[in-house]
Structure formats: structure tokens, C-alpha cells
Amino acid sequence: MNKKVYLTISNNVSHEIVIKKSRFICSLSRIHSEDDAKQFIKQVSNANRKANHNCFAYMVGDDDHIQRESDNGEPSGTAGVPILESLQLTHVHDVCAVVTRYFGGIKLGAGGLIRAYSNVTSEALHEAGLVQRVKQAILQIKVPYNLHDQLLYFLKEQQIEIANEEYGVQVTTNIFVNDDDITSVIDNLNNQFHGQLHITEVGHRFNEIPYKE
Structure with a gap:
């Protein structure tokens, strides 16, 4: 995985599995700060007051500079760490996972708990889907009216997204371009239109x- 790729979940989801009569419910949410994570954990915990455990893990920041996990009363290392490791293995950022457990009366043992908390989190992440965040520049192109249709055709052929257009002495066309492609797009535009555009x-x-791997 390229460390420059920023992935996060596409949707907030709740996913449940049942193991030996115990219900494990993983709630996932995108977050932007540690305060967001704490608020989400509180929200899920309040909605599941009768649950035996509301264990959690979250990672905040493009570089995951904040990482927290909690077993919330489960044996040490059997809940929070497996949840966190599932987030890490999927390479997602700015995500909080809360796994609620309703005990079904049959003990699972340390290994069983680790597998349960890991699996329900991994399955929830799969259900949520992933998106890649791509940084794009907004390029402003000032084009004479007689070249406007030609520019639109060129942009369509190159599959370049138009942000908006304004009409004045010239047409101002704003486009979105991935940061990695800025130089090549500008060079192609200048070559195609013989330097008649102001970019x-x-x-x-x-x-x-x-995003799909």
C-alpha cells in the first residue's frame, strides 16, 4: 500500500454477527477529530446501555497520529486491539469503530473473543466500502469565445471535470485536475491551443x- 494513498470508509454502517449466542455489533463512523470519536462512542454506548460491553478503537489524521482502543471490561487485549488492528490492516484513516457485545451465556475464551471482535470489524469495513481521497487543483482557464467549443470538446475527450463557467469578455472555465497531472494537463492545453489560453x-x-484493491 502506497502510504500517500488516503483511504476512509464510504458510508457509516452497523454490522452484526452472532457467535455462540453472543451478539457482536460493529458500528463504524467517519470522524474528523478525537472529539468526534468520543461523541460517537458515547452515542453508541447510550443506545446500547443494556449491552455487556461497548469496546472501541479509532484512528485520527492522515498519518494516524492519534490511535486509541479500549476493551471496556473484556479481558485485556481481546477486544480493543483486534478492532484497532482491523482498521490498520484495511489502511483506513479518520474512522471510529465501536463493537457492542450482548453476552449470550457461553464463554468464548481469549482466542474466540479476539476472532469475534476482529471479524465483525473487518466485515463491517467491507460492508461500508472504501473511498480514496485525491487532492485536486482548480485550474482557471480564460478562453476566447471562438475557441470555447473546441476547449469543451478537448476537456470531454480527456475526461477532465469542469467545475463551473463564467461569461464575460472571455469565457472563464474552471476545471479539476489531480495534483499529479497538473503539469501534463497545462502542457497539453498550451500545445493544443498554441498558447492562446490563460491558465x-x-x-x-x-x-x-x-477504491478497490
Whole structure:
């Protein structure tokens, strides 16, 4: 996995499995801060007050500089760590996982608990789906009216997304371009239109696209 690739979950989900009459429910949420994580953990715990355990793990930041986990009363190392490791193995960022357990009366043992908390988290992540966040530049193109249709055709052929257009003395067309492609796109535009376009970088955005390994 390229460390520069930023992945997170596509949707917030809740996924349940039953093992020897114990219910394990993994709730996943995208978060932006540790406060978001704490709020989500509190929300899930309040909704499951009668549960035996609400164990959790979360990672915050592009570089996962904040990582926390809790067994919430389960034997040490059997819940929080397996949940966290499932997040780490999927390479997701800014995600909080809370696994609620309703005890079914049959003890699973340390190994059984580790597998249960790991599996329900992994299955929830699969159900949620992944998206890759891609940094894009916003390029502003000022184009004479007589070249506007030609520009639109070129952008369509190159599958370049148009952000918006404004009409004045010239047409101003804003486009989204992946950061890695800025130089080649500008060079191609200048070559295609023989330097008749005025191109300026005016901002950035993050675009999210479905991700499959």
C-alpha cells in the first residue's frame, strides 16, 4: 500500500454477527477529530446501555497520529486491539469503530473473543466500502469565445471535470485536475491551443472516488 494513498470508509454502517449466542455489533463512523470519536462512542454506548460491553478503537489524521482502543471490561487485549488492528490492516484513516457485545451465556475464551471482535470489524469495513481521497487543483482557464467549443470538446475527450463557467469578455472555465497531472494537463492545453489560453491555479479540493484493491 502506497502510504500517500488516503483511504476512509464510504458510508457509516452497523454490522452484526452472532457467535455462540453472543451478539457482536460493529458500528463504524467517519470522524474528523478525537472529539468526534468520543461523541460517537458515547452515542453508541447510550443506545446500547443494556449491552455487556461497548469496546472501541479509532484512528485520527492522515498519518494516524492519534490511535486509541479500549476493551471496556473484556479481558485485556481481546477486544480493543483486534478492532484497532482491523482498521490498520484495511489502511483506513479518520474512522471510529465501536463493537457492542450482548453476552449470550457461553464463554468464548481469549482466542474466540479476539476472532469475534476482529471479524465483525473487518466485515463491517467491507460492508461500508472504501473511498480514496485525491487532492485536486482548480485550474482557471480564460478562453476566447471562438475557441470555447473546441476547449469543451478537448476537456470531454480527456475526461477532465469542469467545475463551473463564467461569461464575460472571455469565457472563464474552471476545471479539476489531480495534483499529479497538473503539469501534463497545462502542457497539453498550451500545445493544443498554441498558447492562446490563460491558465492559472486558483485553489484546491479533495475528491473522493471508490477504491478497490
